[in-house]
Structure formats: C-alpha cells, structure tokens
Amino acid sequence: MKKLSYEAAIKKLEDIVRALEEGNHPLEDALKLFEEGTKLAAFCNAYLDNAEQKITELTLADAEESSDEQ
Amino acid sequence: MKTPVVLTVSQLNTYIKSVIDSDGNLSNVYVCAEISNLADRHVSGHFYMTLKDGASSIKAVMFRNAAQRLKFRPENGMSVIARGRISVFERDGLYQLYIDDMQPDGLGALNLAFEQLKRKLEAEGLFNSDRKKPIPKYPAVIGVITSATGAAVKDILHILSRRFPVAQVVLCPVQVQGAAAAAQIAAAVKLFNSGPFADVLIVSRGGGSIEDLWAFNEEIVARAVAASTIPVISAVGHETDYTICDFVADLRAPTPSAAAELAVPDKAEQQSYLYSLRFRCRNAAENRIREHRARLEQLTASPSLASPLTAVNIGRQNLDAILSVMRYKLDAVIGSETKRLSGLSGKLDAMSPLKVLSRGYAIALYPGGSVIKDAASVKKGSEVDVRLAKGILRCAVKDIVSTKPKAGEK
Numbered sequence: 001m002k003k004l005s006y007e008a009a010i011k012k013l014e015d016i017v018r019a020l021e022e023g024n025h026p027l028e029d030a031l032k033l034f035e036e037g038t039k040l041a042a043f044c045n046a047y048l049d050n051a052e053q054k055i056t057e058l059t060l061a062d063a064e065e066s067s068d069e070q
Numbered sequence: 071m072k073t074p075v076v077l078t079v080s081q082l083n084t085y086i087k088s089v090i091d092s093d094g095n096l097s098n099v100y101v102c103a104e105i106s107n108l109a110d111r112h113v114s115g116h117f118y119m120t121l122k123d124g125a126s127s128i129k130a131v132m133f134r135n136a137a138q139r140l141k142f143r144p145e146n147g148m149s150v151i152a153r154g155r156i157s158v159f160e161r162d163g164l165y166q167l168y169i170d171d172m173q174p175d176g177l178g179a180l181n182l183a184f185e186q187l188k189r190k191l192e193a194e195g196l197f198n199s200d201r202k203k204p205i206p207k208y209p210a211v212i213g214v215i216t217s218a219t220g221a222a223v224k225d226i227l228h229i230l231s232r233r234f235p236v237a238q239v240v241l242c243p244v245q246v247q248g249a250a251a252a253a254q255i256a257a258a259v260k261l262f263n264s265g266p267f268a269d270v271l272i273v274s275r276g277g278g279s280i281e282d283l284w285a286f287n288e289e290i291v292a293r294a295v296a297a298s299t300i301p302v303i304s305a306v307g308h309e310t311d312y313t314i315c316d317f318v319a320d321l322r323a324p325t326p327s328a329a330a331e332l333a334v335p336d337k338a339e340q341q342s343y344l345y346s347l348r349f350r351c352r353n354a355a356e357n358r359i360r361e362h363r364a365r366l367e368q369l370t371a372s373p374s375l376a377s378p379l380t381a382v383n384i385g386r387q388n389l390d391a392i393l394s395v396m397r398y399k400l401d402a403v404i405g406s407e408t409k410r411l412s413g414l415s416g417k418l419d420a421m422s423p424l425k426v427l428s429r430g431y432a433i434a435l436y437p438g439g440s441v442i443k444d445a446a447s448v449k450k451g452s453e454v455d456v457r458l459a460k461g462i463l464r465c466a467v468k469d470i471v472s473t474k475p476k477a478g479e480k
Contacts, residue, residue: 053231
C-alpha cells in the first residue's frame with residue numbers, strides 16, 4: 001500500500017464499507033474490496049497505536065533567517 | 071524715547087511663532103477635549119479639527135505620519151486626550167495644536183478601538199462564514215502559537231497528548247502580551263503558512279485583562295489569521311472574552327483546552343469507530359458471500375443443473391409415449407387386417423376345387439399337370455393323371471369317346 005494519510009485511509013475505508021453494504025458488486029470485486037478494507041483498517045489501527053506524541057519547535061528566529069535569505 | 075518699530079504682519083507672526091515655539095510648556099502638552107469640525111483629508115492623510123471644551127476651543131491638526139499610527143478613527147463628538155505642541159500657522163496668524171498622538175478618553179478607549187477594528191474588518195467581509203475553512207478531522211501536525219511558559223501551552227499539550235497522541239505538535243513560542251506580541255503572533259502564523267508546517271493552527275493565550283489580551287485585537291494579527299491557508303482555531307482568554315482574532319479565525323474555542331479538543335479527534339473514539347468500520351466491512355463481505363452462495367444454490371437446485379440427464383430422460387419419456395401410441399395404433403391396424411384376411415380366406419376356401427373333389431368329382435390332367443377339358447385332345451394309349459379328393463390315379467387311355475355336341479352347343 002502507498003503511503004497514506006490517516007484521514008485518506010479512513011475515508012477510503014468508509015467508502016469501501018458503504019460499497020460493500022450496498023452490495024452491487026460482483027463477488028470477486030466484493031472480495032477485493034474486503035481485502036483492501038481489512039488492510040486499511042490495519043493501517044489505521046497501527047497508526048493510532050503508534051506514537052508517543054512528538055513535539056517539535058518552530059522559532060521565529062528561523063523565519064528571520066529564511067526571510068534574510070530572500 | 072524709543073522710536074517705535076514698525077513690523078510687517080509676516081514679521082509679527084514670525085516673531086509670535088518664535089516666542090511660542092521657544093516656550094517649553096507648549097512644546098509637549100496633553101489636552102483633554104472633544105473633537106468637532108473634523109475634516110479628514112483623504113488625499114493628504116492629514117486630520118484637521120477643532121478641539122473644544124464647554125467654554126473654549128482651539129484649532130488642531132494631525133499630520134499623516136501621526137494619523138496613521140492611530141488605533142482608532144477620530145469622530146466628531148468623541149472625547150480624546152491629545153498630545154502635541156502649540157505652534158503658529160503664520161499665514162493666518164493662527165495658533166493651533168499639532169497633534170502627535172491621540173487616545174480616546176476614558177475607560178472605553180480600548181473598547182472603542184476594538185469596536186472600530188471589528189466594524190472595519192467585518193465590512194471587508196473577513197468574518198464571513200463562507201471564508202471559514204473546515205478544521206481537518208484528523209490532523210497529522212498541529213501548530214501551536216502561544217507563550218512557551220503560559221498555562222495555555224500546558225493545557226493544550228495535555229489535551230492533545232491525552233486525546234490524540236498520534237498527531238505531531240509543532241510549537242512556535244511567541245510573546246502573547248506587550249509591544250512585540252502582535253507582530254510575533256502574526257509572524258508565527260505566516261511562518262507556519264510558509265511551509266505549510268501544520269494541518270491546523272491553534273492561536274492561543276490564557277485569561278487576562280483586556281490589555282493583556284490586546285495583541286489578539288491588533289489588525290496585524292487579524293490580517294495574518296485571515297490570510298492563513300492553514301485553518302486557524304483561536305482560543306484567547308476565558309469563555310467570555312472575544313477578540314478580533316476569534317472573529318477572523320476559522321473556529322473560535324472558548325478556552326485553550328477547548329481549542330485542543332476541537333483540533334483533534336479522541337483516540338479511543340477513533341478506535342471504536344475503526345472497530346465498527348472493520349465489523350461492518352467483514353459483515354458486509356460475509357453477507358455478499360452468503361448472497362452469492364444462496365444464488366448459487368438456487369441455480370444448482372434447478373432440475374436442469376441438478377442432473378444433466380434429466381433433459382435426456384424427459385426426451386426419452388416423450389419418445390416412449392409416442393412409441394406406445396404408435397404401437398397401439400399399429401396393433402389396431404394389424405388386428406383389423408387379420409380379421410379381414412380370415413374372412414377372405416374363408417370365402418376362398420369355400421371356392422377351392424379341392425372341396426369339389428371331396429364331393430366325388432375328379433380332374434383329369436395331362437402329364438404336364440394342366441387340366442384336360444376335351445377328350446379329343448388326348449391320344450389313345452397316352453397317360454393321364456386323374457386327381458381325386460385323395461390321391462391321384464395314373465391311367466392309360468384305352469379309348470376315346472367323343473361326346474357329340476348337343477344342338478345349340480358348339
């Protein structure tokens with residue numbers, strides 16, 4: 001799977017669930033959707049489980065330096 | 071006796087001006103007054119007005135450079151404290167107050183400035199709801215602009231780490247009060263946008279007096295927030311405090327903690343939501359499989375698929391039925407033909423020559439087997455056969471007796 005934002009993944013998962021629930025797909029497609037949905041859910045879960053909050057700092061001094069360069 | 075000095079008007083006015091200009095008391099005066107006859111020169115940018123109290127008035131002018139620094143717009147009837155110097159406009163012999171700075175008088179000064187800026191930005195449409203950008207549901211990076219040491223930053227970081235530790239926080243520490251605060255806050259907003267370095271910004275400060283919160287009422291902050299392409303959540307002071315920054319921001323939060331709550335989803339809620347999605351996904355997939363299986367079963371249960379011989383059997387049955395009908399008909403035909411045949415053979419039997427022989431008649435035959443009908447056709451001494459009902463007599467012809475044909479006979 002491509003590198004995906006959590007938001008994009010959740011949205012895709014929601015779409016897949018909706019599509020599966022509508023049930024207009026041939027079985028093969030439905031199984032593919034299910035497989036993809038499972039992967040997306042795993043990705044999202046891993047994303048949520050991941051992580052101590054990372055805190056970094058952006059200082060205005062950086063901004064002055066960068067604007068000096070211009 | 072001194073000769074009187076005769077001056078020109080110009081000389082006189084120049085002299086008066088020099089006297090007044092050299093008076094230290096008049097070079098920096100504060101005057102409390104009400105504005106009247108205000109003339110706002112749009113072209114030059116200078117303000118001309120009359121300052122008055124109940125009894126007196128004085129002409130006043132505020133040149134463009136000073137006027138531009140005003141935080142409010144002077145209006146007629148407004149009470150102000152003006153600071154400036156007294157000098158003389160020589161052409162008209164007019165002494166007047168040259169205003170360097172002016173504040174609205176009284177406690178309402180800041181409120182007035184607030185109301186005026188609010189009205190101005192509102193008129194520009196900066197508060198319009200159609201300008202508000204949606205706050206992303208799942209920000210990966212949250213930019214926080216606030217004091218590094220205040221209570222606000224602690225509250226915000228605490229909530230963010232409790233609710234959604236997944237998101238990264240980029241903190242840009244700024245002064246949130248004092249002379250440099252507004253410029254720093256504005257610069258920080260621009261800095262985040264130069265990346266962009268965040269998916270959502272929280273611009274915040276804990277509670278304080280209106281003066282403490284003032285930086286968030288400055289136009290430079292309002293403009294920076296309005297220009298931000300990153301959605302901005304503003305959380306300044308307590309629930310009851312409203313700042314210009316709040317109005318311009320995409321979302322106002324009543325407190326810094328609330329801003330953090332609004333900026334991120336709750337991880338636990340997300341997890342249960344995700345769980346429900348997975349459940350629905352599995353369920354839906356299983357339902358699809360079940361449906362397809364049911365359809366398959368329905369199809370295989372149909373007789374034509376249940377046994378491929380059925381069609382053949384049906385065909386065979388039809389064929390059998392046809393055959394039995396045919397056989398029945400054939401039997402009927404044979405039966406009637408048989409009856410007819412036995413009737414005919416009965417008749418035939420009755421007409422048989424053998425039956426005649428049994429009554430005592432005999433048939434004479436040439437040796438070749440053909441019937442002798444005329445005695446004259448047989449030679450004396452030849453042999454003939456005489457057939458009886460039973461057996462044959464082989465006879466020699468002794469004599470031939472011709473019977474004369476009777477009259478009428480041939």
